[in-house]
Amino acid sequence: MERAEIETKLNELLVEELGLDADKITPNARFEEDLEVDSLGVVELLMALEDNFGVQIPDEEAESIGTVSEAVDLVVLKLNG
Amino acid sequence: MSGVALVTGASRGIGRAIALQLAADGCAVVVNFASSSSKADEVVAEIQASGGSAVAIQADVSDPDAVANLFSTASDELGPVTVLVNNAGITDDGLVLRMSPEQWDRVVNTNLRSVFLCTKAALRSMLRAKSGRIINISSISGISGNPGQGNYAAAKAGVIGFTKSVAKEVGSRGITVNAIAPGFIQTDMTDALGEAVTSAVSEQVALGRLGLPEEVASAVGYLASEGASYITGQTIVIDGGLAL
Numbered sequence: 001m002e003r004a005e006i007e008t009k010l011n012e013l014l015v016e017e018l019g020l021d022a023d024k025i026t027p028n029a030r031f032e033e034d035l036e037v038d039s040l041g042v043v044e045l046l047m048a049l050e051d052n053f054g055v056q057i058p059d060e061e062a063e064s065i066g067t068v069s070e071a072v073d074l075v076v077l078k079l080n081g
Numbered sequence: 082m083s084g085v086a087l088v089t090g091a092s093r094g095i096g097r098a099i100a101l102q103l104a105a106d107g108c109a110v111v112v113n114f115a116s117s118s119s120k121a122d123e124v125v126a127e128i129q130a131s132g133g134s135a136v137a138i139q140a141d142v143s144d145p146d147a148v149a150n151l152f153s154t155a156s157d158e159l160g161p162v163t164v165l166v167n168n169a170g171i172t173d174d175g176l177v178l179r180m181s182p183e184q185w186d187r188v189v190n191t192n193l194r195s196v197f198l199c200t201k202a203a204l205r206s207m208l209r210a211k212s213g214r215i216i217n218i219s220s221i222s223g224i225s226g227n228p229g230q231g232n233y234a235a236a237k238a239g240v241i242g243f244t245k246s247v248a249k250e251v252g253s254r255g256i257t258v259n260a261i262a263p264g265f266i267q268t269d270m271t272d273a274l275g276e277a278v279t280s281a282v283s284e285q286v287a288l289g290r291l292g293l294p295e296e297v298a299s300a301v302g303y304l305a306s307e308g309a310s311y312i313t314g315q316t317i318v319i320d321g322g323l324a325l
Contacts, residue, residue: 044208
């Protein structure tokens with residue numbers, strides 16, 4: 001899956017599953033500070049990534065996700081090794 | 082009420098009454114059991130005879146793999162679980178001085194670890210749905226303590242602390258988590274205590290008798306209902322006025 005495709009899909013998930021405001025989602029938007037995702041929301045994000053991209057994200061790797069772009073990076077890494 | 086209710090330890094006693102209550106309230110019911118296969122089938126048959134929908138699924142709920150399998154089978158058969166009742170429980174009584182570590186572990190695993198495992202499994206779909214009801218069956222032993230039940234009381238007190246913590250964790254997603262602490266209810270578990278003990282207990286109960294499983298199940302039905310939407314993190318004592 002191409003990075004752009006992953007990015008589009010992720011943005012959809014953020015709106016549909018986490019209920020985020022589409023206008024606020026940018027590559028550099030920070031989940032907790034800019035998008036107001038709480039700790040449980042981060043768990044929901046991980047579940048959404050795992051379910052929709054078929055990847056497994058251990059907690060220690062999840063900590064690297066701060067921004068939307070970093071979430072895309074992690075999925076790209078997981079999918080393409 | 083609609084949705085899918087999963088009741089652990091639902092082949093007998095309080096669990097059976099809860100399964101029947103939730104079915105009567107309109108839920109499709111997963112009747113989980115550990116070993117009483119024929120008893121579980123009877124519960125399923127009784128629900129189906131009343132026009133309800135139910136399925137019996139065997140699983141040792143203290144085992145993570147078995148729990149994962151229980152929830153995926155339940156979801157395949159009836160749909161995602163919307164009401165979870167953590168009821169499965171055992172006793173293995175003895176004074177602490179004479180209690181073996183194995184006796185401790187067995188009771189704590191079946192009565193407390195199972196609650197954690199099943200709650201974790203159920204929360205996934207509940208988070209997605211942004212609604213759900215979790216009802217944990219604790220015990221008056223977990224509140225008042227009971228000689229000979231150090232293991233059981235510890236597990237049941239643990240259930241109450243767990244209930245409050247999870248209620249705080251998932252409250253923002255419309256999921257409620259409550260506990261019920263029954264006193265002495267007429268089941269195989271209390272039958273094992275013998276006539277002398279149960280009549281002595283009855284004298285301590287304000288209502289002067291042991292409770293019926295249905296009298297616990299009706300409260301579960303209420304907590305699972307829309308009417309209980311603003312109740313979370315609570316423990317409802319149903320003991321006929323024993324611990325006053």
